[in-house]
Amino acid sequence: MAASARPRTRIQNEKREVILEAALEVFSSNGFRGATIDQIAEAAGMSKPNLLYYFRRKEDIHVTLMERLLDTWLAPLRELDDVGDPLAEICGYIRRKLEMARDxxxxSRLFANEIIQGAPRIMPMLEGELKQLVDEKAEVIRGWIRAGQIVRIDPYHLIFSIWATTQHYADFDVQVRAVLGPDRGGEGRFEDAARFLEQLFMDGLRPKPEA
Structure with a gap:
């Protein structure tokens, strides 16, 4: 049976964190279907019955991780500010997303695995909190377009493109490092990526002077 609804003790909170950290490693390596409670318990250094005191099912651990992940994943987008300079705001968003890919x-792999499977456990989050935030920021981008501060583009596909290009450096990091080779595949690859993506997006978004 799961722990009661009473406030958790410090030790209980610490145990939960150990389990979640172990589960993150197991789920990101094996996916949801390939992960087992036994694997998570072993990675956490505790018995299976002890783990089940804190989480009744594998699904409960996974959902807890996904809820945390989505909150972390949306933080950079929340910072996109309609008061700031549009190009600087978008550059800042690109850099924050690359920092997440690095850190x-x-x-990122856990999230990608869930999406590839059709998001069976997080669809309400995607259709709720995620969609609401993207809708809000799409309206910010439309405001910049109406003001002539950036070219006319589809705000949603702009956001999707930033997601795709930045998260590539997390989900396909092994491929990136292999192709770049030892001279360019170190930590500097993220700064190289940031400079390239900033140039790519800024050149595409900056209004062209009228002939």
Whole structure:
């Protein structure tokens, strides 16, 4: 049976964090279907009955991780500000997304695995919180377009393109490093990517001077 609804003790919170950290490693390596409670318990260094005291099912652990992940994943987009300069705001968003690709590769793989499977466990989050935030930021981008500050583009596909290009450096990091080779495949690859993507998007979004 799961822990009661009473406030958790410090030890209980610490145990949950150990389980979630272990589960992140197992899920990101094996996917949801390939992961087992036994694997997570072993990675957490505890018995299976002890783990089941904190989480009744594998699904409960996964959903908890996905809820946390989505909140972390949306943080850079929340910072997109309609008060700032549009090109600077978009450059900042690109850099924040690349920093996440660098710092949270396991979380990115976990999210990608879930989406590839059809998002069976997080569809309400995608249709709710994620869609609401993207709709809000799409309206910010439309405002920049109406003001003539960026070229006329589809705001949703702009956001999708930033997601695709930045998360590539997390989900396909092994491929990126292999192709770049030892001279360019180190930590500097993220700064190289940032400069390239900034140029790519800025050149495409900057209004052209009238002839």
């Amino acid at each position: 949270y590769p396991r979380e």
